[in-house]
Amino acid sequence: MSGDKCSEENIRQCHELCRQLSNLIAQRVIGQQELIDQILTAFLAGGHVLVEGATGIGRGLIVATLAKAIQGTFRQVYFTPDLTPADLVGREVFIEDLTSGQRRPQLEPGPIFANFLVVRDIPCALPRIQSLLMEAMESGQVTVAGRLRDLPRPFFVLATQNPAIQEETHPLPLEHLDRFLFFLKAEYPSAADEWRIARSAAERPPDLTPIVEVEKWNSFSGLVDQIEFPESLLGYAWALVRASRPRASDSPDFVDRWIASGASTRGLVAFIRATRARALLRGRASVELEDILAVVKPVLRHRISPNEAAQAQAITSDALIDMIMEAVPPNRRYAPPDSSIGAR
Structure with a gap:
């Protein structure tokens, strides 16, 4: 019985935290409540999100705000045709020890080692770069300089694609699409919400105070299965x-x-x-x-x-x-x- 009460209390705490996160993000991204809730659902489930549709509506800002709110790290990367594996996962560099004079290897991590990664225009990168990202999303690990390295927890990817861009693109095959928990359609805000955005454009957004530590969020990860x-x-x-x-x-x-x-x-x-x-x-x-x-x-x-x-x-x-x-x-x-x- 006590275990049931503990579980109920954990569910209540998780719900309250998600409510606070949703409200905090909605203060900065107006008129996108459904998109915010869908992204939060995918994040809570431990999945990743592919977004298509309207641009310039705050998709990246949603993720950046979420990262700050739970004190996680945030990076974004543009998937251009000339992107290399090292641009995504990083590289091993040699640093000289000033005491011994010897050179030792050290990881220079790429953007994929962030808790939250926004990938812009995912079809524009070469298939081998896409595959590298899919492997990381699936396993939570990447190989750098021949060594398998764990990615941080949580690890969340929001990737975007623009169907209007057709030239020199590599559409994701079905097996790669299957790695995304959600495929979301982004829409422009309503006329009323866009009017609010226009009126508040010159205002300074409210200060963002983190509401939970990333370790505490990780402790909720097992609740979904309950x-x-x-x-x-x-x-x-x-x-x-x-x-x-x-x-x-x-x-x-x-x-x-x-x-x-x-x-x-x-x-x-x-x-x-x-x-x-x-x-x-x-x-x-x-x-x-x-x-x-x-x-x-x-x-x-x-x-x-x-x-x-x-x-x-x-x-x-x-x-x-x-x-x-x-x-x-x-x-x-x-x-x-x-x-x-x-x-x-």
Whole structure:
């Protein structure tokens, strides 16, 4: 019983911290509350984010403010065609010891050793640079001068891409897209919010006081796995993912007609973790349907690929997700016929 009380208190503390972080960021980035909450959800889940859409709306400022608020380190790097591995991970340099006169190796860390890394225009870098980043995101480690080195905790990447830039780019392959927990669509603020931004442009932003140490944040990292996922909702998430795959026995007829590839098993695991993180962000010990609905598109839109026929009809992955959700309603019971798996 005491363990349950401790868990409930930890959830309450984590929720209150996330609320403070959200409010603090919203003071500096006006009109982007949904984007702020989505980024916080991904960060809480231990995942990474790919963002596409409107530029100049404060995507980097959201991450920079989050870094300052938890006393983490922040860097950003532009993925240009001439970027080298050393520009990202750093290099080993030799420093002369003034006492002995001997030269000893020392790591000169690159931007990837920050807690928070913003990667601008990720498709513009060479594939080998993209692969290097994907490996770091997956393992939390990088190799520098032949030595495997751990990255700091937490380690969070927000990468951006601009679909308007087509020349000399290397679009991320599906296996790389799958490494991102969320794919977010950035939108310009509303007219009212943009008016607020215009009126406050000459004002000095309020001072930023850190609200938690990075070590304390790391202590909350295991809470996501403690969030209960009712079996009925777990079955719904499972059914949505399975319905996205062409040539599957339990997918709707239109899937074969419009979808080239659906969400992977990694995508299902990401879906489950993101849903739990969203419930925790809202201060709840158990997942509710609204949590699934809040993360389904950020989790699945880069994992469901429209085929050529769908693209010719301007059918997007978001539209396909809507169609899948219509074909797979939440008020049914979904589970394999031989399932004996209970809710966690």
